[in-house]
Amino acid sequence: MVARYIWLTALVLVGIAYLTRRRWEPRLTRRGIDLRAVPWRWYLAGFPATVIRMRLTWRQTCLLNNLSISPRGNRGLLGGLVVQGSALRQIPPRLGLPRPTRGGLVVKVGLHAGQTPAPFVQAVDALAHAWGVYGVRVTSPARGLVVITVTARDPLTDAEVAETPEPARLLMARVGRIESGGAWLVDFRTVAHWLVVGATTSGKSNWLGALLVALARQPVGLVGIDCKGGLELSLWAPRLSALAINRRQARALLEALVTELESRMSVCRAAGVRNVWELPEDDRPMPLVVIVDEIAELYLSDGSREARDETTACAVLLLRLAQLGAALGVHLVVAGQRFGAELGAGVTALRAQLSGRVAHRVNDPTTAEMALGDLAPDALAAAQMITEEERGVAVTTVGGRWLRARSTHVPTDHAREVAAETAWLRPDFPALASATAEGVEAV
Numbered sequence: 484m485v486a487r488y489i490w491l492t493a494l495v496l497v498g499i500a501y502l503t504r505r506r507w508e509p510r511l512t513r514r515g516i517d518l519r520a521v522p523w524r525w526y527l528a529g530f531p532a533t534v535i536r537m538r539l540t541w542r543q544t545c546l547l548n549n550l551s552i553s554p555r556g557n558r559g560l561l562g563g564l565v566v567q568g569s570a571l572r573q574i575p576p577r578l579g580l581p582r583p584t585r586g587g588l589v590v591k592v593g594l595h596a597g598q599t600p601a602p603f604v605q606a607v608d609a610l611a612h613a614w615g616v617y618g619v620r621v622t623s624p625a626r627g628l629v630v631i632t633v634t635a636r637d638p639l640t641d642a643e644v645a646e647t648p649e650p651a652r653l654l655m656a657r658v659g660r661i662e663s664g665g666a667w668l669v670d671f672r673t674v675a676h677w678l679v680v681g682a683t684t685s686g687k688s689n690w691l692g693a694l695l696v697a698l699a700r701q702p703v704g705l706v707g708i709d710c711k712g713g714l715e716l717s718l719w720a721p722r723l724s725a726l727a728i729n730r731r732q733a734r735a736l737l738e739a740l741v742t743e744l745e746s747r748m749s750v751c752r753a754a755g756v757r758n759v760w761e762l763p764e765d766d767r768p769m770p771l772v773v774i775v776d777e778i779a780e781l782y783l784s785d786g787s788r789e790a791r792d793e794t795t796a797c798a799v800l801l802l803r804l805a806q807l808g809a810a811l812g813v814h815l816v817v818a819g820q821r822f823g824a825e826l827g828a829g830v831t832a833l834r835a836q837l838s839g840r841v842a843h844r845v846n847d848p849t850t851a852e853m854a855l856g857d858l859a860p861d862a863l864a865a866a867q868m869i870t871e872e873e874r875g876v877a878v879t880t881v882g883g884r885w886l887r888a889r890s891t892h893v894p895t896d897h898a899r900e901v902a903a904e905t906a907w908l909r910p911d912f913p914a915l916a917s918a919t920a921e922g923v924e925a926v
């Protein structure tokens with residue numbers, strides 16, 4: 484009787500989960516977690532089904548991928564000869580109790596003596612196919628132990644709409660979510676400068692918007708260089724301490740920024756410290772984040788001498804900012820459709836300074852290589868597999884590893900609202916503001 488009641492309840496819950504499946508997007512509301520956002524269908528049906536499938540296929544998959552060992556070793560005596568081969572009886576490593584997570588599950592595997600995690604890392608594709616899941620990752624947090632993290636379906640297919648960002652520490656911004664479902668955090672204190680590439684409509688400006696939404700509420704100076712006539716960044720004008728909308732203004736602004744760096748340098752020298760973070764809090768200058776949208780506009784010239792001088796000057800100034808900025812609290816975010824040596828002198832040197840990388844869908848392999856080439860080759864392949872429909876999806880670097888992530892969608896109205904709401908937080912940098920004003924007069 485009791486068993487029948489439990490079955491009936493489970494069936495009703497599965498039915499409810501099925502009927503409300505369109506409402507499962509993880510949604511954080513101002514009041515907490517929206518219960519409709521809990522992935523009931525996964526917990527009630529997907530998870531048990533996957534666990535059963537794992538159990539049924541574990542022995543076979545281990546055998547086929549050399550994850551099992553033979554208890555009697557793989558050598559034997561045949562007549563007077565020692566022969567090597569696979570014993571008939573093979574024992575797979577012990578599969579622990581799977582624990583459900585929001586978008587998948589985690590299971591521990593105890594290694595047999597003599598086994599290493601390497602064959603498990605190589606077998607991730609086989610495991611994903613055997614269990615019919617989107618992805619499998621393998622880590623080894625302790626000796627003799629492998630942790631398998633299963634992602635049931637691609638978590639980046641649904642857009643996440645911007646809400647009030649969670650409080651973060653200074654210069655840390657949540658720009659979206661990573662494929663394991665966690666937050667995509669950009670921390671300028673850990674990685675000082677960022678390069679963001681992507682073909683047209685791949686989501687670069689949206690990424691910058693997500694970054695600005697998070698930084699706008701922090702005591703940080705924001706400066707924009709948008710040589711596409713301010714098309715993207717002028718939305719943020721109320722919160723920006725300065726905005727350059729053409730190359731002439733950009734040059735003046737970059738010069739003023741380098742002067743600012745030099746004055747910060749002398750403050751640090753006088754205090755006998757090596758960076759602004761070692762200064763007492765009251766004397767510390769406010770951090771500045773300089774956002775450059777469409778870098779190619781800064782580097783490309785029409786061939787005239789004046790234009791060439793301007794591009795060379797901008798390239799040198801940008802490089803100086805990148806080289807000196809990290810220690811002096813000036814951070815650079817450079818976005819562009821293309822980023823290759825053909826843009827001009829100094830691009831490769833600049834790239835070496837921009838250690839944070841975000842590669843959206845790209846058209847040319849050179850740009851992907853510039854952004855991700857010094858990481859694992861499979862990061863390049865993953866960036867080139869991003870489709871046109873996957874707007875905002877990118878391959879990024881986190882702690883020396885690469886992973887797929889998707890930025891939070893920031894509709895234009897939301898960006899405008901946040902810029903207006905946070906305008907009072909805009910710090911005044913008169914030298915920077917007047918540099919762009921002078922540029923306007925000179926045009």
Ligand SMILES: Nc1ncnc2c1ncn2[C@@H]1O[C@H](COP(=O)(O)OP(=O)(O)OP(=O)(O)O)[C@@H](O)[C@H]1O
Nearest residue numbers: 642682683684685686687688689874875890891892
């Ligand atoms: N994470 C996202 N989720 C949903 N939609 C997105 C996301 N990122 C971008 N989009 C949508 O994709 C479109 C293009 O985005 P965006 O303007 O950021 O591209 P872009 O790379 O800056 O293009 P361009 O180089 O032409 O300026 C926009 O309509 C935007 O709303």
